Amino acid sequence: MPPTEAEPVLVLRIDAKACVVEVDGQGHKVPLAGKLFEGRSHEKRPLAVGDLVQLDPSGQAIAAVLPRRSQLHRAAASEGEQRSQVLAANVTLVLVVASVAEPPFQPELVDGVLAAAAREELPAVLVLSKCDLDPAAAAHWQQVYAGAGVRVLATSTAAGQRTDATLAEVAALLHGNRTVLCGLSGAGKSTLVNHVVPGALLRTGELNHIGQGRHTTSHTELLRLPGGGHVLDTPGVRNFHLFCVGTQELQFLFPELLAQRAGCAYRGCLHDTERDCAVQQAAAAGTVPPSRYASYRAMLARAREAEAPPGRGGNAPKRGGGRRRPGR
Ligand SMILES: Nc1nc2c(ncn2[C@@H]2O[C@H](COP(=O)(O)OP(=O)(O)OP(=O)(O)O)[C@@H](O)[C@H]2O)c(=O)[nH]1
Ligand SMILES: [Mg+2]
Ligand SMILES: [Zn+2]
Numbered sequence: 001m002p003p004t005e006a007e008p009v010l011v012l013r014i015d016a017k018a019c020v021v022e023v024d025g026q027g028h029k030v031p032l033a034g035k036l037f038e039g040r041s042h043e044k045r046p047l048a049v050g051d052l053v054q055l056d057p058s059g060q061a062i063a064a065v066l067p068r069r070s071q072l073h074r075a076a077a078s079e080g081e082q083r084s085q086v087l088a089a090n091v092t093l094v095l096v097v098a099s100v101a102e103p104p105f106q107p108e109l110v111d112g113v114l115a116a117a118a119r120e121e122l123p124a125v126l127v128l129s130k131c132d133l134d135p136a137a138a139a140h141w142q143q144v145y146a147g148a149g150v151r152v153l154a155t156s157t158a159a160g161q162r163t164d165a166t167l168a169e170v171a172a173l174l175h176g177n178r179t180v181l182c183g184l185s186g187a188g189k190s191t192l193v194n195h196v197v198p199g200a201l202l203r204t205g206e207l208n209h210i211g212q213g214r215h216t217t218s219h220t221e222l223l224r225l226p227g228g229g230h231v232l233d234t235p236g237v238r239n240f241h242l243f244c245v246g247t248q249e250l251q252f253l254f255p256e257l258l259a260q261r262a263g264c265a266y267r268g269c270l271h272d273t274e275r276d277c278a279v280q281q282a283a284a285a286g287t288v289p290p291s292r293y294a295s296y297r298a299m300l301a302r303a304r305e306a307e308a309p310p311g312r313g314g315n316a317p318k319r320g321g322g323r324r325r326p327g328r
Helices: 107-119 135-146 164-174 189-196 247-253 278-285 290-307
Strands: 009-014 018-023 026-031 052-055 062-065 071-078 081-089 093-099 124-129 151-154 178-182 221-224 230-233
Touching: 009 026, 009 221, 018 052, 071 107, 081 178, 093 107, 093 164, 107 124, 107 247, 107 290, 124 135, 124 189, 135 151, 151 164, 164 189, 178 189, 189 230, 247 290, 278 290
Parallel strands: 093 124, 093 178, 124 151, 178 230
Antiparallel strands: 009 018, 009 052, 018 026, 052 062, 071 081, 221 230
């Protein structure tokens, strides 16, 4: 029997022209019709894994996408205009998976995901992977992010060097949450899931000759966990830029910067090149980690560019797409 309108179903997977939804515990393929795209021009795709949708009475088409409780999204540049790309919908936890080596740790990407989660008021945890390859780097990044108030789990799944305690912590976090894993290709996202989720058999891949991942995971996969909860393993991203973020909003996404700003001479200080800026001084002294400050400034430059009026290099997205929350 096709589901009635009263029963929303979960989107498990999205392909180019169809998506798979869960009906009575089974995957059920539904085409993506054009009307789904209406009114959502600021989004790269009208649907994301984790969305709840209502099927029409035939069960063969999506009638409506239910409002999201949360989303992890980033800016996707297309045709010179910014659009929002939703990586996962209705999640309750973000795991940023970043290897300390092979591929090297990329602070700006990690900081982008953490900032996007903070913006959505979504809890986020940093999972440092491949700590067997460079324990000193692992200790360094652990300290940097502890200073930002982020919970950090240093892990390794390498044979003989498995970090059982932190992997058990990852498993405990997944329990009961709907968790999205996000990070560079080759960081070890799928490997991590395979180590902490009983029965998960996700495909994992080797790195290429210059130590980059090969985009082994090509589609976001939503797995239902045996003990409750879901995990979304996503394809690797190369960058993570915030969608439609205001210049004044950014500092609220960096708690350790914010903690310094009372000492700035100007009330509207953006902690960039202003005089008598306590944040710049703290970054120079190392109280604010240089990598975090560099990420903030790179994000600020992008936000300024997007806010510039058309014709002056601005590429502001159409109204209605962003979620500006100044003062937070
Ligand atoms: N040394 C070491 N290698 C690891 C560890 N975790 C994963 N790897 C290796 O890293 C490579 C990439 O792992 P994947 O799990 O496929 O990475 P991914 O993040 O899912 O990559 P994409 O699907 O491309 O986004 C594989 O060769 C893994 O064996 C670890 O803790 N230590
Ligand atoms: Mg993968
Ligand atoms: Zn300042």
